[in-house]
Amino acid sequence: MQRKIAAILAADVAQYSRLVAEDEEDALARLASSREVFDEFVGKAGGRVFNTAGDAVFAEFPSAVEAVRCAIDIQESLRTQNLGVPQRRQMLFRIGVTIGDVVERDGDLLGDGVNIAARLEGLAEPGGICVSRSVFEQVGNKISVPFRDIGAQEVKNIPQPVHAFVVDMAGTVAGEWRRAPGSRLAPPPKPAPRWRTPAAAAGVFLIAAAAALTFTKHSGGPAFAPVGLSPSDSAEAYAVLAKSGGVVQDARTAPELYHNARTFEARGDAASARRDYLALAELGTEALDAHLRFAALLRAQDGRAGAREAYDRLREATGSGAAALVHATLFDGAERRRRIEAFVAARPDFSPAQMLLADEYSDDRVGAQTIGDRRKEKAALAAFLAADAEGGLTPFFLDHSALAEWLERARRRHAALEAEHATARGAPAAQFMRSNAGWTVSVSLPEPAVALAWRLGETGEFSATGETAAIDQRTGRLMPNLSFDLPPDTPPSTLWIKYEDASSRAVGPFPVSFDPHRALVDGHRDLLERFWNNWAAFSPDGRLVYYTQLMSYRCAIAKAELGFDDKPPTVLPMPPCDERNPYSIPADAAPYLKAPAGLKAVSVRLTYSNGEQSKARVFRRQ
Template sequence: MPRSPPVKRRVAAILAADIVGFSRLIAEDEDGTLQQLAAYRNVLDDFVAHHGGRVFNTAGNSIMCEFASAVEATRAAIDIQDYMRTQNLASPHNRRVQFRIGISVGEVVERQNDLLGMAVNIAARLETLASPGGICLSRAVHEAVSGQIAVPFIDIGERQVKNIPFPVHAFTIAGPDAGIPAEPRRSSLRPWAMSSLAVTGACLIVLVGAGGLVSYGGPSGPMEQPAAEAGILSPAQTFLLPVDPVEAFSGLVQRGGQIDDPHSAPGLYHNALLLEAKGEAIGAHRAYYTLARMGLDFVDPHLRYAALVRAHEGRFIARQVYAELNEDAPTRATALVHALQFDGAERRARLDAVIETHPDYAPAYFLLAEEHSEDRVGSLQTAHERRVEQAALAEFLKAHEEGRLMPFFLDQSVAADWVERAHKRHARLSLSGESASALPGFDP
């Protein structure tokens, strides 16, 4: 009797993806949903192939992929979720397509190009633990990738899942869209919640206790605030914030090199600039977006982030991103950069409105002056526009002289460049004989 061919066994990382609410989407618009799914499948396949993987099984709205590396499987998952989040910005909430993704690693058996084994089953079950737009990893995957990929992880502990005879220890990748599954074992601080923390002394220690109160420890003594008001998720967690983020950013620039797992504005901005310079747009986008949601008033990271989105996704998506940020994490910086995503008269009207609402936000005056400058409007610049430009520059330079400008820039070299340009333009306008006149919302 001939022998059966030997069973092919190997270790592989398995990515399982499933569309959230697929039955509802089909019931509401079958043709449109199928067209969307086909388009997204092409993109998903490209991401999988880019990271050295292959799709080995599809069933309805589920997709199973194999990778030789847990790191590459996780990178592919992050790329997919980042892409889907960006695409969904332009869609109504009830028509958004979101994936849940689970990733495991272990021994698999190949049969006719399909894969079987516990790693496949666990990936499928981890996918059910992920939130819409989220990623859930096995402990083995987390151990393989935690030192390789600079994203925040949340340990959700051991979970009993269907048809797996033992508890599965799982982690999720924290992100702006991904929530936390029920009964988390440990939770981390929302990175964008740090804006509400008052910083005093050498550093600030934030302790979130089981009672739901946030304790702020510093030289001025302890204070408490309900965790919900601070935007913090819950149980105990400690976080350190630098007192002077500008000085911290300068130190990182001098030191050089990418930071592993950054949690502060200086670290995220430093990494974003490095990743952007290396052409790693997705990693830069992720760092910028996390920083943007911190609710800080630094203008230079927002300007860089908006420019990155415009370059890769277009002005419409940049406008949508900043509309969302200005609603979810509103600051003077998000309002200003959102205004800049418009064109023509609407852009100018929105800039005027930002200054009227936030007359103390010095960067807005420089950008208003730029909007009315000869560099922007060319030979068509009118006498009124020159007066507006000069008045805005005068207010901007006054803020600088009074020390009210530099705190709005993480990268002080950007602020210094703005000041130098403002001095030159203001001097040129003064020589032209045009006198400044009052602008709506401020008195120069």
């Protein structure tokens, strides 16, 4: 499980049970059509639908602005769909939007953010949208629709009242509902003070940070005394505050500021949470869990670029390793991975970074993992767990329950990778098949690949095998040709095989031993075992018993015995193996025996060149 802060949209159909009871087939068809509208607009907004139980839809978004814009687009599209439908049969969705703390588990999201979004959806009118105060404060100046303040609302299973706003969607069913007593048109929120925004003036921010650092160094005053607390003292203080609850007045220490920020988040007061997170970050704390939560809040409110800008200033002003690491996580794709790898190389003492590095190579992050990805993830997880055994992780966490979650996830994933490593083959294998024209080498790879090359011996250039006309659905690219040919007189040697994995990273080269005699014997034995039903065959008139296949693959056979009915077996005459022309049968060799009169069946048993015996195979006369 992984915690994060996200903008959550919850929706369901008003009076859905009645619609189904009156006309189930029609209701289900229009629900499916409405779901397509949700999927289209959520995808365009950069969101993700994570649950669709019954008539409900839950989606997450990278920012509150995108979530509300998407909600408005959905309601407008659904309103158009309802045109011409009798009012009693119209399918009207209620939508709630909030920013909150969630836990991701197997692609689903759980937690306060989901619960509050669901309760806000219940406050919305059919065809309407209801948002929390934290969302209103973020979008009120960015979206050109009016909001109506309906005040603090008591909702089921949420201990604190939720201050809610509804979108005044003129011309819709929701826009025509009678105003609740005490509701009022909400003015746009006042612009946040410059120190609270991710685009705050650098001068103000840097002066404040410099003053804090100077004050700590020279006066030892109480405002920044917590910088001198040991990490264990801070974690213990935070644990006590978390149990006691409430908001600490005049918070100054790192535990107090973190506790307050978390409390404000739970209440939906994102502005106050942001203020206290910023004050905590300005202390230069190395508590990675606090920085990650602050970055998640910034990302939900201002998008990834805004959060990245804020953390760029923080790392420069405070010199905090945690701030520098979180700044690296706010980039995308390969750039994020490159920056995290560079941080780990530069700061080997900052052990929690190993967990974030492991995430970069995880199956969730890269999609289809390559063997190289799994090895790097496993190594990073091992380093993270080793740091825990040495007590090197606790100094970087204020909330030790968050560390416990990280450790549980790391141990589970490391154990899974260990099990895969114990059973999976990590190198290419080759099978050699001899024909009269030469050798065909068939390569099997341990993972999807986009290119394959080989070399015979220790020197020389590698030869690419080229591509086939088939597309590998695992990579989306043409499959490499997995076979190549060698001359019939190739001596014993080492083949070197390398390939490019699904990420186009070079893997190898790997040595594969080539012994022509052993390859010929093994190839013949494999064919004999796979096609044993051809060891013996009767002529059409039943007078002869042929063993042509045994003679063709004789290089794998030390002795072949054939028995007539219950009589003792006879050793079949075989010419010696000719490795230069292994499948040819000499002109003076007769690959058959005369069948005695009244013969009912023959049995054949082979002794291979390595001394092993085959099963006795029985062939009945027709």
